[in-house]
Amino acid sequence: MFDFFKKGSQILGMNARNLKYIRPSNRKKAIRIADDKMLSKRILKKGNIPVPKLIAKVSNHEDLDKFDWTKLPNGFALKPNRGFGGEGIVVVYGRKKGRPDAWVKADGTMVTIEDLKNHIRGILDGNFSLSETPDTAFFEERVQLLKLFKPYSYKGIPDIRVIVYNKVPVMAMLRVATKESGGKANLQQGAVGVGIDLATGVTTTAVQGKSKMIEYVPGTRLLLSGLKIPYWKEILELAVKAQEISGLGYLGADVTIDKERGPVFLELNARPGLSIQLANLTGLKKRLERVDGLNIKTIKRGVQVGMNLFGGEIEEELEEISGRRVIGVIEKVKLTGRNKKEVEVEAKIDTGAGLTAIDMDLAEKLGFKKTIEAFNAQNFPKFLEQQEARDLNAKEGKRLLKEIPGLADTAIIHSSHGTSYRPMVRVKFEMDKRIVSAKASIIDRSHLKYPIIIGKRDLGRFLIDVNKK
Amino acid sequence: MFIEYATQHVPEETVRMILMFPIIVTLIAFIRQVIGIKAFGIYTPSLVTFAFLAMGENGAKYGIAIFASVIAVGLVTRFVLKQFRLLYLPRVALNLSIVAFSILALLILGGNYQRTGLASVSIFPILIMISIVEKFVTAQIKGGSKAALILAIETLGISLAGYYLASWNALEEMVMEYPWIILIVLSFNIFLGKWTGLRLGEYFRFKNILKKVN
Numbered sequence: 206m207f208d209f210f211k212k213g214s215q216i217l218g219m220n221a222r223n224l225k226y227i228r229p230s231n232r233k234k235a236i237r238i239a240d241d242k243m244l245s246k247r248i249l250k251k252g253n254i255p256v257p258k259l260i261a262k263v264s265n266h267e268d269l270d271k272f273d274w275t276k277l278p279n280g281f282a283l284k285p286n287r288g289f290g291g292e293g294i295v296v297v298y299g300r301k302k303g304r305p306d307a308w309v310k311a312d313g314t315m316v317t318i319e320d321l322k323n324h325i326r327g328i329l330d331g332n333f334s335l336s337e338t339p340d341t342a343f344f345e346e347r348v349q350l351l352k353l354f355k356p357y358s359y360k361g362i363p364d365i366r367v368i369v370y371n372k373v374p375v376m377a378m379l380r381v382a383t384k385e386s387g388g389k390a391n392l393q394q395g396a397v398g399v400g401i402d403l404a405t406g407v408t409t410t411a412v413q414g415k416s417k418m419i420e421y422v423p424g425t426r427l428l429l430s431g432l433k434i435p436y437w438k439e440i441l442e443l444a445v446k447a448q449e450i451s452g453l454g455y456l457g458a459d460v461t462i463d464k465e466r467g468p469v470f471l472e473l474n475a476r477p478g479l480s481i482q483l484a485n486l487t488g489l490k491k492r493l494e495r496v497d498g499l500n501i502k503t504i505k506r507g508v509q510v511g512m513n514l515f516g517g518e519i520e521e522e523l524e525e526i527s528g529r530r531v532i533g534v535i536e537k538v539k540l541t542g543r544n545k546k547e548v549e550v551e552a553k554i555d556t557g558a559g560l561t562a563i564d565m566d567l568a569e570k571l572g573f574k575k576t577i578e579a580f581n582a583q584n585f586p587k588f589l590e591q592q593e594a595r596d597l598n599a600k601e602g603k604r605l606l607k608e609i610p611g612l613a614d615t616a617i618i619h620s621s622h623g624t625s626y627r628p629m630v631r632v633k634f635e636m637d638k639r640i641v642s643a644k645a646s647i648i649d650r651s652h653l654k655y656p657i658i659i660g661k662r663d664l665g666r667f668l669i670d671v672n673k674k
Numbered sequence: 675m676f677i678e679y680a681t682q683h684v685p686e687e688t689v690r691m692i693l694m695f696p697i698i699v700t701l702i703a704f705i706r707q708v709i710g711i712k713a714f715g716i717y718t719p720s721l722v723t724f725a726f727l728a729m730g731e732n733g734a735k736y737g738i739a740i741f742a743s744v745i746a747v748g749l750v751t752r753f754v755l756k757q758f759r760l761l762y763l764p765r766v767a768l769n770l771s772i773v774a775f776s777i778l779a780l781l782i783l784g785g786n787y788q789r790t791g792l793a794s795v796s797i798f799p800i801l802i803m804i805s806i807v808e809k810f811v812t813a814q815i816k817g818g819s820k821a822a823l824i825l826a827i828e829t830l831g832i833s834l835a836g837y838y839l840a841s842w843n844a845l846e847e848m849v850m851e852y853p854w855i856i857l858i859v860l861s862f863n864i865f866l867g868k869w870t871g872l873r874l875g876e877y878f879r880f881k882n883i884l885k886k887v888n
Binding site: 209212213215216218219220221224225290292323326327330331332337393415416418479482483486487488 | 872
């Protein structure tokens with residue numbers, strides 16, 4: 206029981222969020238910017254952050270009466286300026302065929318000018334505003350859905366929420382609209398939040414609504430994890446930059462990706478929700494505490510720190526599930542040869558090669574000098590035809606194994622130079638904490654950068670990530 | 675001493691109620707900050723608590739009946755009024771009026787079946803209960819009917835807790851005997867105001883994370 210409460214200290218609750226983070230970090234002036242969508246749009250744009258373009262605004266009933274409906278494009282979003290939680294937003298995707306006064310919403314229903322007028326009246330009266338005071342309505346350009354996101358999103362456009370604290374992105378999630386959420390990417394309304402590994406921008410675990418953990422896009426067999434978000438670093442940089450511009454010390458930045466424009470900043474959030482923790486299955490408090498007090502000078506540095514501190518979970522998870530280690534293309538290995546001779550070198554991981562091969566020099570260091578000398582003493586031709594090599598192996602193979610000390614096998618190696626007949630020795634190598642006993646052919650690799658390549662046969666217990674360094 | 679002096683000028687019942695007030699609101703603050711039950715803020719549940727208390731002995735029984743009818747009628751009228759696309763305040767005014775008529779009907783019906791207890795209840799607590807429909811409608815607009823219903827049930831629960839706490843004789847006597855214990859309640863609020871731990875409800879909400887972290 207005590208342990209249970211101790212674990213709770215890693216999680217950010219409502220009390221701590223308000224008292225420890227929002228109150229001291231978000232000054233009134235900054236919150237005012239965040240709560241005024243048109244103002245934040247203007248300020249962000251001035252700071253060279255891409256935002257959806259403002260089409261028109263309606264500040265009062267007189268504006269509404271005089272409004273020129275012909276200037277609206279085929280697709281747009283109508284929003285309350287001080288709305289919150291995604292309430293009161295109407296998005297249309299195109300004009301209704303044969304109706305000059307109507308558009309079509311995400312769910313296929315029709316919206317007429319009369320509907321829009323009524324909705325705007327509601328907005329003007331403050332029905333959707335944070336403080337329930339009269340509000341302004343505005344039209345903005347609709348973001349174009351990225352092809353990559355299409356199968357994930359039910360109607361609406363997915364967006365990415367990034368929590369930024371002290372110039373460091375600390376946690377992120379992809380928010381995807383569902384049928385339940387009515388095409389809105391808001392978790393409280395039943396949308397899906399998918400955690401994102403900060404280092405790689407790859408999605409991890411997912412939550413729907415308040416606390417339901419899910420694996421697949423609702424109603425499909427499409428996995429939510431493993432999606433790589435494009436422009437990842439740029440998105441994080443935008444989020445940190447927005448913090449710098451807005452002055453919100455504890456910021457929930459909403460960024461989306463437009464088909465043509467790339468990352469577009471949607472909204473500043475002065476009171477970001479706590480569900481992002483469920484989407485990532487990680488406590489936010491622990492992360493915030495790690496970032497607290499760091500002196501971050503530049504945006505790039507902040508992003509780098511976030512990526513370094515809060516990434517890499519995917520790899521660990523993958524290793525846990527598959528029981529295999531994730532390795533890069535070049536890995537340090539500790540080799541053990543004859544009489545326990547140990548050498549540490551960098552190895553090239555080569556899935557194009559069947560067998561592991563080590564350099565002559567390295568083999569000598571590992572105690573196989575005599576083996577090499579004895580093999581060379583056989584004076585086999587350096588290159589031969591394939592058939593010749595096979596015949597040779599059939600005739601001499603068994604004798605060699607008996608006579609030559611340390612010889613574990615022989616191999617017929619095909620390469621771009623031709624076919625050769627090579628000795629093989631038994632070596633043990635330790636790579637990423639796994640020990641593998643391998644038969645390695647001995648080849649002259651002195652002209653190559655890495656004295657050992659590890660081939661397919663010895664890679665069964667590893668997964669290779671070509672991006673890993 | 676203080677109580678004796680006070681009751682010379684003010685009815686004892688009033689003094690009792692006012693002294694209970696800090697205890698009730700502190701209870702509501704505690705339920706919000708430590709347990710995590712939201713309800714309709716602090717104003718509505720404390721008001722409903724006093725409405726229950728003002729109904730006397732059968733406060734809980736009548737209170738629940740009126741509260742439930744108010745919410746039920748509010749729920750239905752919203753769906754009826756929705757299609758007329760009215761502006762906010764006129765719509766709420768209509769809502770309140772319909773709820774008021776329904777309560778009147780309820781009282782008459784009660785009288786008809788010789789259940790006069792309900793009708794003899796003073797009018798102000800009933801009016802207070804009717805007015806909570808506004809909170810309910812606002813919550814409906816913001817978060818949908820289901821969320822509003824949950825908030826209403828939470829409000830009812832908290833109000834009942836407040837009602838039973840305030841009608842607890844031992845506590846009442848203690849407060850009347852030693853009114854200074856109210857100061858302890860006040861300082862307890864300072865502690866609550868600085869409390870940054872997880873709420874009980876949050877342990878449930880985040881149970882999946884708790885299962886995973888070491």
